[in-house]
Amino acid sequence: MTQLMLVCHQGVGEALVAAAEVIVDHPLAVTVVPVRYIDDPDRSGRCVARQLKRLGLTGPVLVLTDLPGATPHNTALQAASNADPPAPVVTGLNLPMLLRALNHLDVAPLELADMVEQGACRAIISGSRHEA
């Protein structure tokens, strides 16, 4: 089973997991690492690396981040590439991406990374094109 780790701006990952828990109607085993703008990047990096190592003991990990180029993403990217084995990172996290990931945790991280990227993109629809 692939394990999920969210590395996001503080509040974003927690809120998405809380919303997903309401939707799936059970508690989720998702690790959230919040990064605050005042945090020391080195310390954040060590925290992410520590969590990756901990999760890596029990199975492969997919890392999801909220904003490309932002500190949480850059921190996650570095820590994930240094992990053994390296963990794939997908950015642009939204609720559809998280739900899709949760729906397919039986898929290996690399393949799941592709699936969640496609799922998140497909869920961005102009309201006028989405007939209710």
Added chain:
Amino acid sequence: MKRSQVRLCNRLGLHARAASRLVQTAARFDCQVWLTRDERRVNAKSIMGVLMLAAPVGTELTIECDGNDEDQALAMLEELVTDRFGEPE
């Protein structure tokens, strides 16, 4: 393949939690499960697929199950919908 038409009777239709319950129920079976609204047919084991149907109360859906346990799957899914996904009236 077994097929059944159902009408959504819960107040919020196929909203996120209802979709999640439907997907979790479908996933318990080995058979393929499809949901069709009008011309749109989606994999009922895909949460995003089901949500994309954007089906409000009163929508007619076709459930199709194809595989060894199709009878049980169809019965369970029909019951879930007619039971309003466990939601109050």
